Amino acid sequence: MRSFFEALQFLSILPLPIARNSSASPFGALLRWFPLVGALLGGLACLIGGLVGVVWNEGVRSVSVVLAIAALTGGLHLDGLSDTFDALLSWRSRERMLEIMRDSRIGAMGALALIFILLLKVSLIAACGNSWWSGVVAATTLGRWAMLRGIYFYPAARESGLGYSAHIGAQRAQWWPSTIQAGVITLLAAALNGVALWRAALALLLVGLCAQALAHMWARLLGGLTGDTYGALCEISEVVALAVWSAGGSG
Secondary structure (H helix, E strand, C coil): CCHHHHHHHHHCCCCCCCCCCCCCCHHHHHHHHHHHHHHHHHHHHHHHHHHHHHCCCCCHHHHHHHHHHHHHHHHHHHHHHHHHHHCCCCCCHHHHHHHHHCCCCHHHHHHHHHHHHHHHHHHHHHHHHHHHHHHHHHHHHCCCCCCHHHHCCEECCCCCCHHHHHHCCCCHHHHHHHHHHHHHHHHHHHHHHHHHHHHHHHHHHHHHHHHHHHHHHHHHHEEEEEEHHHHHHHCCCCCCCCHHHHCCCCC
């Protein structure tokens, strides 16, 4: 279970009394827990949202949930999203796009990507109605599962950084156990909240297809993937899952 807590420590800002794994490939054992960590973070955000919802309406509750997820993760994946779109929408050379990703400053395209992704999340969570909490748990679970698609199956764009460390530490055999984990969590969240299981299965399918398409396209443009693109996969996949959950109302 130590690897689970290390994965939680890596993907969140939660204070845990453990030392980070210092082995040469620390991510190998951590990656398999990404979906479960996502579910835990989503559950914590829902707890905050539930408390807020006692006093305020569903719009305020939705904003509080999105803010809670961003705070719990330290904005890690949102930062990756903004860097990715700043780079890809610059339409520069591959080398220049990778340089832009390293730049800590945010550009217009990155800012727009952040604004749109946050607005979509807030709107979609509100649109889920009574199934909002299971939608959030499914989204945070599947978002981190989508990252694994890029980590396991696509090369790293450069031989340095967290993205490279994750890729070289990855064990592709763990893909299916992680997929089963993500599927079970998503289906269980739906069942506990009275959401049709076909909706959960469709969310899993569409998130997987979206992650595959984006990872393939970005790898062709960049010569591989980076930690920033993994974060972008997570954020976009959360929106896809929420869109499925809220389509046509809850249930």
